[in-house]
Amino acid sequence: MTPTFITETKPEDWTYVSEGGATIVFSYRGLHNVQFSDHVLRLRKVAYGSSDNTLLDANSEQPDDPMIAFQENIISKLVPSEFLPSLMVVVLEEDWLRSLVVLRDGDRPAERRQTDQIDVRRNKGILATDLIGGTPIAMEIKPKWGFLPTECHLSPKTVALKTATCRFCMHTSFRMKHGEVGTTYCPLDLFSCDETRVRKALGALWAGWYESDGSLNNLRFFVQGRMTKPDDDHSVQLLAHFFTADESTDVQNLQESFTSALAQALLSSPVLPILSTLQRTLDILDVEGLSKLYTQTSSGFSCDGLGSSVPDPSMEEWEDFVEVYQSDHHSWDHTVPSPGHLRHYLMAYLLSATFKDCSIIIRPKSAQVGSFDVTIIDMDIKSMDRLGKWEKLDKKIVEHYKSSGNQRRCIDNQRISQSGCTQLSKWR
Template sequence: MNGRDSDDRHRLTVESTGPLDSQPAVSSPTVIGQVSVPWTPVVGHGSAPWTPVAGHDFIPEHDEHEGPLPNLSSTHPRHWKYISEGGATIVFSYRGPPHKVFSNSVLRLRKAVRATPAPEEHKEIGIGNSDVVDEKGAIVKPLEIAEDQEQKIKARGSNESLRSVRSAHSSRSLHHHRSSSNVRDDDSDSDWEDLNPDLTSENEQPDDPTIAFQTRVTSRLVPLCFLPRLESARVGRRWVEELARIGEKARPEARRRVDGIDLERRKGVLADDLVGWLGWAVEIKPKWAFLPNPTHLSAETAPFKLSRCRFCMHGYHSSRAGKEKGGYCPLDLFSGDLGRIKKALGALWDTWIMSNGSINNLKLFVMGKTVKPKSDPPFDYLSPFLRSTNGEEGMREAFVEAIAPMLHSSPLLGTLSTLMRSLDALDIEGVEKLWKEAKHVAMVGLSPKIADDEDEPSLADWEKFVDEYLAHGPYVGTKERYDPNEPQEENLKYWLTSYLMSATFKDCSIMLRFSPGLLDGTESFTNPERDVSMPLLTAIDLDPKSMKRLQKWAELDRDIVQHYAAADRTGDDGQCVDARVVGAVGKGVAI
């Protein structure tokens, strides 16, 4: 696959995360198309580069002395408060007496579709609606996503072969499991143990696929100190039936007709409560961190895609009509420059205020409650945590000045930026070209959907991909295997999987969790043990994407560029600056 001729005007020097070995020295740059890449990040003053590890040594194995799974039946179901739900899972937060295992935790349970005499009603109602559950819960069919992922994990082996993130977060979990996995609440009616528990069923059920994916895939790319604690927990039948009965009244009515908690599963997923119910938290969905490699861009799209980032162009799309554009640009947040990070946070705050929190790039939570600025004055809610010298007007500055230095000194944004851009080394245009060439499909006219004949990656496929990426990927200093400038047809599967992995990081969120009390300016996100009493910075929503979405992404990419090209851009300076390029940092600060 031949790229376009290089143009020195678009030569970029990208700075990335640490070398594959433990040496701190910077390797010689490798040229990726027109992107020259040394292997060292610029992520802010005082931050240290993360060193990924090739192979499997990085992944923690099961601790041979590991105790039994935490037992949720040792708590009362009413001590778990409904928080939220998606298409496949429902989330509860522990609000009971202090507990060594469950305090500061949330529980994620798989949902199942209800049996109904009129299946066609589902089409009218849509996914995520459901009726009130009776005491036994009329749930009969697990959601397809759970079934599909379970089969893939079963094919990989039993739970005994699964490596657990529990051992990696040992300070938070292992000690507690050994000493108190069966500790009960100090509640006289908290004995919810099944009289005849089906331990065979529990042992045979695989851990939730999200645990396996984090353990075997994402934890090799992102340091564990920035990943949420995920671990299996034992769920008794009596306990989960009572939780379903109690929690059903808190669910949105639109969700209750079609699905509910899967009562047949004997395992749930415990995770850190990143919203918290005593302190406060911030959720940022940063989006795409880079301008694309120009090698495979068409003459029609290159002028726009090399000057405007994907997020800023998307703001002109018809789907965003009527929504507040604001001034947020992800390239500011990922720049590694403190001034630009402050600019990004200020823009996120302004859009949050103007949209009353309806645009999801910034969310604020206080004591577990989502703050809506029009009904929940930010000063009233945030003054216990941020010191404003000018009342309501000064809260924006207090927010920006408190958080920006903490993000600036953390390596997480630099790591995410590196992963996004290196995994998407071809751009979706290059992926589509390579697929058509490999399948001998005409470059114009009707053609099959991208990857329509490809199987979804299994867990083993994802592991193999990470092996290849860490050993031979575009930032390793060698072009012999996977040269983005001239990708080979025989490596099509690698490049398809690479784009999917990039999409996972492009769509992630970062959670900033703070304990009660005023910030004094000395805090940081340096928290290797993930101590919940200290500020926590966590990357979340790192779920695998489907091959079926590649065609949709290619079409959306074209649509976004076309809308941007045709839009009235009066007042738009027309330039996003990728600070991880030669000569761009100083230019970026002045934006």
């Protein structure tokens, strides 16, 4: 296939959409062009002072962004392609990227601007279906962890807490202690498939958006292709026009209408159940059980922390992994994980982390009022060197929660095998 070159467009043709920890996204607004119209450009960022890209030579051939092959070969076997954006490689050019930085850096949030920038040394980027352009409104939800861990592998110190309060709610409490904005949103409500609870979750997401002035990343609104904050009266009016019959911008009324419309959209889509099933079945040991298995199995090898010096899987290994996951994995006795399956469990945890960190974009189907498309974005590969961070963060979050004296009860109504697992592990 002939490559697509970003230099066929001008930096001015691209407007800033949004960004996450690793990438920044721009939407094409130039003259009609079959390759670029209705597409976004997804560029990798690099932290200031990071040595991550010192090996990159902007003038030599670089590999394609691995996210493309990962989505094409791995994710699409687990999630039907209709719920994924299309992705393709675009060839970049350093001077073009530098001009884009000059033009658009001012549109980025100040706190992001202080920490990182577009990695101008990359010469490959991604063109993806634009999910927020070409529609009057679009919403983005980052649902996070939609399950409670099973008891089997939890220590006596954590079992009571971790089976009562979900990871997200404990993390929120931890973040609030460190001065960050809080939210009452609980992912288990959103993932519950129960209308009342889904509406409760959406109400909390709305309140978090409104009260944080749109700074939380769990809910974002896009109006006419641009991210909107609650203090932008014109955009809120357009939201009201879309959601409410009387176009009332009364906050309560708008929250109610948003909640009803989105609850309907989410309850009629298989996307959330797909995500929660993948998250929970891939993170079957919890990070505690994974760590125990790693320590048992790796004695004599490096003990510098979970996953330290474990090489990242190749794409072929990921393909083999998916085959095993779709066949044998479900019949293994996960209450007594086999040391021989350590690498499988490590890879499963990485993949689970991808599904715990992705977002969904909900936008009206073009012709039908009241019906929506739900698409999953950000299917990035996580690497083994994150495992140590996740293990430490888990400990910190749980210790903080224990000392806080809070006892929020999060209900995971999909935990069917829970009691069986508990009895089995006690019996053994």
